[in-house]
Amino acid sequence: MQILQTKELEKQYGKEPNIVHALNGVDVTVEQGEFVAVVGMSGSGKSTLLHMLGGLDQPTSGKVIVDGHNLAEMSDEQLTIFRRRNVGFVFQTYNLVPILNVYENIVLPIELDGNTIDESFVDEIISTLGLEKKRDSMPNMLSGGQQQRVAIARALATKPSILLADEPTGNLDSKTSQDVLGILKMTSTKFHQTIMMITHNEQIAQLADRVIHIEDGKIMREGRD
Amino acid sequence: MAIMIIVVIALILYSLTAFFSYRYTKAAFNSIDKILDCILNENAGLPQTIADSRISKLTHKAEKIMQRNALDISQTTQEKEKIQSFISDMSHQMKTPLSGVAMYTDLLLDGNLTLPEQQEFISRIKAGTEKLQWMMDSLIKMSRLEVGAIVLSPVPAGIKQTISDSISSVYGVASRKNITIQTACFEDVFVIQDRKWTCEAMTNILENAVKYSQSNHSIDIAVEPLPLYTKISITDYGIGIPSDEWNLIFKRFYRGKNAKIVDGAGLGLYLASLILQKQGGYILVDSKVGHHTTFSMFLQNCKK
Numbered sequence: 001m002q003i004l005q006t007k008e009l010e011k012q013y014g015k016e017p018n019i020v021h022a023l024n025g026v027d028v029t030v031e032q033g034e035f036v037a038v039v040g041m042s043g044s045g046k047s048t049l050l051h052m053l054g055g056l057d058q059p060t061s062g063k064v065i066v067d068g069h070n071l072a073e074m075s076d077e078q079l080t081i082f083r084r085r086n087v088g089f090v091f092q093t094y095n096l097v098p099i100l101n102v103y104e105n106i107v108l109p110i111e112l113d114g115n116t117i118d119e120s121f122v123d124e125i126i127s128t129l130g131l132e133k134k135r136d137s138m139p140n141m142l143s144g145g146q147q148q149r150v151a152i153a154r155a156l157a158t159k160p161s162i163l164l165a166d167e168p169t170g171n172l173d174s175k176t177s178q179d180v181l182g183i184l185k186m187t188s189t190k191f192h193q194t195i196m197m198i199t200h201n202e203q204i205a206q207l208a209d210r211v212i213h214i215e216d217g218k219i220m221r222e223g224r225d
Numbered sequence: 226m227a228i229m230i231i232v233v234i235a236l237i238l239y240s241l242t243a244f245f246s247y248r249y250t251k252a253a254f255n256s257i258d259k260i261l262d263c264i265l266n267e268n269a270g271l272p273q274t275i276a277d278s279r280i281s282k283l284t285h286k287a288e289k290i291m292q293r294n295a296l297d298i299s300q301t302t303q304e305k306e307k308i309q310s311f312i313s314d315m316s317h318q319m320k321t322p323l324s325g326v327a328m329y330t331d332l333l334l335d336g337n338l339t340l341p342e343q344q345e346f347i348s349r350i351k352a353g354t355e356k357l358q359w360m361m362d363s364l365i366k367m368s369r370l371e372v373g374a375i376v377l378s379p380v381p382a383g384i385k386q387t388i389s390d391s392i393s394s395v396y397g398v399a400s401r402k403n404i405t406i407q408t409a410c411f412e413d414v415f416v417i418q419d420r421k422w423t424c425e426a427m428t429n430i431l432e433n434a435v436k437y438s439q440s441n442h443s444i445d446i447a448v449e450p451l452p453l454y455t456k457i458s459i460t461d462y463g464i465g466i467p468s469d470e471w472n473l474i475f476k477r478f479y480r481g482k483n484a485k486i487v488d489g490a491g492l493g494l495y496l497a498s499l500i501l502q503k504q505g506g507y508i509l510v511d512s513k514v515g516h517h518t519t520f521s522m523f524l525q526n527c528k529k
Contacts, residue, residue, distance in 0.1 A: 001295040032296050067288070069275075078275040085285055115282065130453050130528070145452060159289065178509070179453045182523050185507050192296060206471050206509055 003161050003194050004030040004053060009062035011048050011217075022048040024217040025062070030162065035188040035195045037208035045217035046198045047166055053196065054087050054164050055079050067161045084113050088155030088163040092170035094147040096139040096154075103135050106153045113158070125153045128190060129183055145176035149183060156187060163187075165197040169204065181207055256280050260287045267291065314478050315364060322353040322360075329353075363492040366425070370499055377419040379504045381527040384448060384455060385413040387420050391427035392446075395435055402440045406431070411448040414455045416524040418504055423524065426497035427457070430520045433493055434461035437518070454506065454523040465514035474510065483514070497522075 011023040022045045030036050040046040051057040052064055055071045064071045067086055074082060096105050106126070107117050126132055129149045139147055148168060155163050168184065169177035185207045188195050197208065205211045213221040264287055274281045329346040332338065338346070369375040392406055399406055434444045438461045445460040464483050466474060473479050475498040478491040498508045505525045512518040 001292065001299055003292075032292065032299065067292075074275065081277060081281075082275050113282070114277070132528075143452075161292070175449075175451050178456065178521075178523065179451050182454050182507055186505055189502065202468050202471070203509060203511055207507060208472075211472055 001032045002029050003032045003034075003067060004028070004196070005063075005065045006049075006053070007063040007065075009049070009052060009064065010060045011045075011052060011057070012060045022217055023052070023059070026214075026217070026219060028212065028219065030194060030196060032194055033188075033192045034210060035185070035208045036197070036210050036212060037205035038196065038198045038212045038214055039200065039202060039205045040198075040214035041200060044214045046200075046214050048217075049214065050164050050166050050196070050198050053162075054089060055083055081113075084109060085158060086161040088158065088160035090148070090151050090155050090163065090165040090168045092167045094139070094144075094151045096147055096150055098139055101136050101138055102131060102142070102150050105139065105150055106157050109154060109158050121159070122157055125156050125187075128186065129153050143176070144172050145179055148172060148176075148180050152180070152183060152187070156191065156193065159191075160193075162194045162196060165195065167199055168197060169199075169201075177204070253280075257283065260284055263287065264291055267294070311477070318478065319357065319360060322356045326350050326353040326357075360492070363496060367492065367496055367499070370496075370503065377422055377500070377503045379417045379419045379525075381415045382418055382420050383413045384416050384418070384457065384524070385411075387418065387423050387427065388446060388448070388457070390420075390424045391431055394424075394428050395431045398432070399435045399444070402435060402438070404435055404438055404440065405443045406446065407443055408446040409448070414448065414450050415527045416455050417527060418524050422500045423504070423522075426500040427459070427522065429493035429497045430459050430522070434459055434463070434518070434520075437461060437463035439463065450526065451523075453526060455526055456521050456523055458519050458521045460517055460519040462517050465516055465518050466510065466512040467514050468512070471510050471512070475508065 006026055006028045009023050009026040009028075010021070013020040013022055024045075026045075026049060028049075038046050038049065048057070052059050053066070055064070055066070055074075058072070066082075069082065069086075071079065071082075097108065100108065103122075103126075107122060110117050126135060129152060131146070131149060131153060134142060134146060134150075139150070142150065148171075152168070165184065169180050172180060181204060184195060184197065187193050195208075197205075199205055210222070212219055260283055274284065329350045333343060333346055370377075388408065392408070395406075431444070438444065442462050445458075447458045447460075449456045449458070466481055466483070470481055474481055475494050476491075477495045479495075480491045494508075501508050501522060501524070506523045508523070509521045510518065511521070
């Protein structure tokens, strides 16, 4: 089952004569439960693609369909609610709320949606990500790798249809990166979580089931198993 | 009189409340009923409302349930396809050595051969049966792991013993090629592992390292503890693997383009990564063609 699909996606920035074509007709599909890596150099359009997929930015033309919903047809308010329920984000920066502790940060998106917290699921995530001991710590007491793990836990807590990760190890040293990647891989198999990860590092992309190469806003190579 | 009025007002209020709550409940039940019908009929006729309302939340959850069902179904179909392709791959892989063995046996039975020819054919038969034997062994392990007949029981255990066990199982082959296996000094780490199977995975990687190295070279093993995982790297200085094949070498029956010169079935690395995955770990490769290849195995640390 397709969880995500783009049709002839295009994005331009700026005005004539200085138009920048960030995306030039991108067709991507992601199946449910898949772990896909998008690999490209900086400026290849990979982050723009992720922003479109997550409904953070509007495409110039083309369609983004997440979970059967066309993002272009939604109002801003609907989009906000839709993102909260269906899309999990992990960025290079951790974006934790500094005045909330680890547990409160993780359950924040659930509470925002006014839902009751599935405690056993949250506990499972916390223990899978090795955060049991840090449950009550404040973000500024944590290392970068730990903060990124909290960010991943927060993204998983709402059981999103898709987890979008933009250079999740961009701010981490190589040791911690390998830890965080292991965690991503494990969650994808353990929770059947659909993940799309963006990276410029070919070595990191190895963990994915499928690697999509993007260059100048176009898909160059797509390796299926 | 006043009491009468109060009673009448109370009665009117009561009946109004009853009426509206009846209508509300009925509407709510109808909506829930409609959602449940949609689930049962597996159609996408769910009302697509995205709002901060209770019905919208219910619809959302209903969608999740339907998705989960769809995922289960597609996984079952995929499994089936996997098994089908596995059987066809497997029979294809076994056909070549088997037909070789059959052909040489026929030639030997026919007679009319010189002694050196006879010996040549016998040694080819031997090579063929050895390959078949090795494939059988791997296939049995693999099928048991995949079917779930073997359940790995990862428990906290020291990594040092596992490493030395796997080194000793490749020691013979390595010393025949005069390859030294060096292990950098490290402190024993307790990781979550099923020692027998970790040893199997590590042996497969070491066997490859020996296979694709030239004589008189060395193989380096290093252990590095990370916050959550322990990394065991095995580096050889053999032919190397180009980066566009990094994602493929762990697939079943995949043989590297550079690897055609050496005998193999494309099972060892697949088995190794399957074993690691079953223990909550993973494998990464890093390589430079003609220079070196490093396989890094990551196993989960024990929770202190």
